Amino acid sequence: MDFSRKLSVALLIAAAILGLASHAEGQVLFSKLPKSLVVTATLPDGKPIGVVKTGEDSILVKWAVNTSAQIPASKVKTKLCFAVESQLLRGWRATKDDLKKDKTCLYNIATQDYTTAGGEVTYMLAKSIPGAKYFVRAYAVNADGVQVATGQSSPNKVANTFTVIPISGRHASIDIAVGVLSVFSVGSLFGFFILERIYLKRKKGV
């Protein structure tokens, strides 16, 4: 008893020390990234997006480079990001400056090769995307996957955002199954109760 207590205290101290050890990793801060990319998000025919549905509608994302400076990028990743309105009271979507901890952009659109001519992609919204207000952001990443430049379709995450309507996930077959099983549950319970009463009455009568 005494030994195991000492052991657990020792383990706890060891764990605490480990916990205090800081991570030595290169941090990429969003605020320090050069805003060298210009990103626009429209409907495939060029009109501005108002409301789109997942699983049915597509959006057209275009990105271009607006600086003559050399950017050491090899790929461009475009992502769907939450507008401020959809981040309220939802800490799991919070914006952090350290890009390793940032949760603003959780959904990938495409990864394309970096060229100074720019690029575009037509993206059909995946059914797993939740209903919220979004904008599009592009990151230029180098060969190691570290972000070196960025750009987004909304200046402040409030203006120029669009609404995505999600699927509900419900089907008629689920509704029917729920109804049938619920009736079965309650019905078999009362059926059993009544049958047992009848059986006992019969036993008493015999």
Added chain:
Amino acid sequence: MEVPMPSAKLVEQPVFSLPVDSEHKAKSIQIFSFAQPHMRALHLSWISFFTCFLSTFAAPPLIPIIRDNLNLTKTDIGQASIASVSGSIMSRLMMGTVCDLVGPRYGSAFLIMINAPAVFSMSLVDDAEGFLICRFFIGFSLATFVSCEFWVSNMFTTKIMGTANGIAAGWGNLGGGATQIIMPLVFHLMLHSFHNPAFTAWRLSFFLPGTAHIVVGLLVLCLGQDLPDGNHSTQLQKQGGDVKDGFNKVLYFAVTSPKTWIFFILYGYSFGVELTVDNIIAEYFYDRFDLNLNTAGTIASAFGLMNIVSRPAGGYLSDCVARRFGMRGRLWILWTLQSLGGLLCIVLGLMSDLTAAIVAMIFFSICVQAACGAVFGIVPFISRRSLGVVIGLTACGGNVGSVLTQALFFTSSSYHTETGLIYMGVMILCCTLLIIAVYFPQWGGMFFPPSKSVSEEDYYVSEWTAQEQEQGLHLASLKFAVNARSERGGYCSSSSADPEGDHPTADGLGLSMWKSYSH
């Protein structure tokens, strides 16, 4: 003590596979047996309680998906979690009466099977309100704790009742841990093997706990038996000698004892903490450490799965300490375990490294669950007349504690979950200090020795008025009081009173001179 039975028909003495006492309650536990009636009742009761925990905490490991589907905010999630444990506050109180009226077999089967539609309805919710209502109604099923304890108490004799109760309650609580592994796995199955979109897959996952409710309910009805000698309905005729006590009287003695309310709070900060953590821990690991759903669920499940040993161990530890130090030892061990739990909760909130957090969580779970077991090592001694109501009130306290803790620390967006954990740990430490106020006149308290003028008989019989004592209604309490002498501590097993052994008969002690003592 043989009483000649005047029976015209000679009934065969039933043969039991376990040694039994005069009430046909088992004197030992054979855990791998399913024999009728004792072991089967134990297994059915923990399985039914397990199923209810499975369904009540089926939503938390899937919250990262559900919150996206239903567009929930942190406040919505927090309120639904509170609702999930507040429903059973009333249902636990009522379950004691239901068990008295129709027996624990029907009590638990009714609850489980009527609750099944609520579990299935979770597949149909579209918004935060529906989610909250569903979790509220599913939470009612946690009242199976009362029927579980009631059933086990009917089947096992007082000496091993603590261990039997600890096993039944502990293995039932396992459901809260198992569900954190099972639900993400079922979700994964629906998502990948059956190619459903995520927002449909989680809805389909809820058919598993719902079906489990139906299956287990039918098993309880078909295989279960209320009492060692038969079912409640057949025993009703034989209960001429058993007194139906007045509910008001019983409630009075439970409610007016300050110890009841202290344990209400104490269980609120041991079991209540366990319920709270079951609700928040998977989401905590998913969000703070960036794990995927299955990994977060597996880690979170470790919390609930420790119940397989820690809760029975807490009860067993309480029994061991009582042998040497009596009730005062039980109080000290409870304080130690619960305070350690509070400290480790603070440590868990402070850990920002994944391995350290997991280690802290595991030790935290062991201490908190052992404290739950230790609480029920003491609660049966608070009152004999009002035992059922005291157990029901303590059980409610667990839920109220969880509601309060979640409302205070885990619903607001103004601080992170890890800060909430630290505050919860501090609150545990503060509430645990209340144990100092627990005082049994015949055995003492943590810092106070027993009063020399009060004996166990005085304490338990004082719950009956002189008039009731004249009618001999207090005799069961008297038997219990004599058995309870073991709580004085320092006893060798040879002199501890055996209900069948050499204790003085009730007639021998006489019916005179009972002082009314307010405790």
